[in-house]
Amino acid sequence: MHPTDDQLVAAYLEQGDTQAFRQLVERHQERIYGYLLGWVRDPEVANDLFQETFLRVLAALRQERASYTQQGRWLAWVMRIARNAALDYLRSRRKWHNVAENDLEEGATFWDRLPDEAPAADRELENAELQALLADCIERLPPEQREVLLLRQEAELTFREIAELTGVSINTALGRMRYALINLRKMMVQRQKQLATE
Incomplete structure (x- = not known):
């Protein structure tokens, strides 16, 4: 034990x-x-x-x-x-x-440290490109949203703990996470469209 x-x-x-x-x-x-x-x-x-x-x-x-x-x-x-x-x-x-x-x-980046299932070479390349794209988009998030995302995803803190740590209400912490995810989705779609036209 x-x-x-x-x-x-x-x-x-x-x-x-x-x-x-x-x-x-x-x-x-x-x-x-x-x-x-x-x-x-x-x-x-x-x-x-x-x-x-x-x-x-x-x-x-x-x-x-x-x-x-x-x-x-x-x-x-x-x-x-x-x-x-x-x-x-x-x-x-x-x-x-x-x-x-x-x-x-x-x-x-911390995303590279996540465990992977060792897929086929073409999937590996695609995953590496997606990870690089995701990391780039995370870098562009406003600092407050980025911090909540890091605390939740990397440190696995609860939203109550994140709120206490950052000195905001739980609703604010939840809101920042929500906007971080919305912004990430938008940026990912935009970047994929840009890459497709290049």
Whole structure:
């Protein structure tokens, strides 16, 4: 039987069990790294932010032992810290307002990290093209819509957790997700039409 996140946190806080903390990191690293990569689109920067996130997590656990237990679910609490690290980075680079306008850089996006069923070569090529198209469209979403999409799809947070994390109502979070999906559909159709005429 696998220990819960709360049990692992308790083992770390009460017994100094570093293996328990390592288990927590390994259990959620794909989601947290994927969320960060979805924002910064640079694997090296995402890795730096991932490490920065867990340095902040360790510091917060040592200094404010009660803060985690009051916040609730481990992943949502860590995602709040990851979000702050990403926003600090984006603000320092003055990318927050124009992040959706930048061209897609080469390298893996979080969509590339999703498991695949290894289809035939022609399907593989088509899937790669669709993934690249989707990633490009996601990059062009308004930052608020993009963030909700990343938190829901990559971190698998509930809309209540997303609302708390981003400081908005649940209806606003749901609305942002709805508009993100509507905008993605429109952009995908437009881009496919453009590609068909080229």
